[in-house]
Amino acid sequence: METVSVATLKSNLSGYLAAVxxxxxxxxTSHRHPVARLLPxxxxxxxxxxxxxxxxxxxxxxxxxLNLKVDLLTELLADRRRx
Numbered sequence: 001m002e003t004v005s006v007a008t009l010k011s012n013l014s015g016y017l018a019a020v021x022x023x024x025x026x027x028x029t030s031h032r033h034p035v036a037r038l039l040p041x042x043x044x045x046x047x048x049x050x051x052x053x054x055x056x057x058x059x060x061x062x063x064x065x066l067n068l069k070v071d072l073l074t075e076l077l078a079d080r081r082r083x
Contacts, residue, residue: 001025001026001027002019002024002025002026002027003026003027003029003034004016004026004027004028004029005028005029005030005032006028006029006030006035009026009028016038020038020039020040021040022040023040024040025037025038025039025040026038026039048080050080057072057073060072
């Protein structure tokens, strides 16, 4: 793990980001004190689970003040895809 100062990181940001993208971890220091750790993002899709609803969508129509002019299932699935 390499240590780099904030000033050095700012002046060579593209190079350091390329190194992190390849798997390298960096410790960012300010006045010789560690303040942050920069590491590559790990994409995990294994832990995403779709939990089936306990009640049907039609039961939501009984709630007062709820306007169901949209398809809730479509909106829910689209929201989960965005995350």
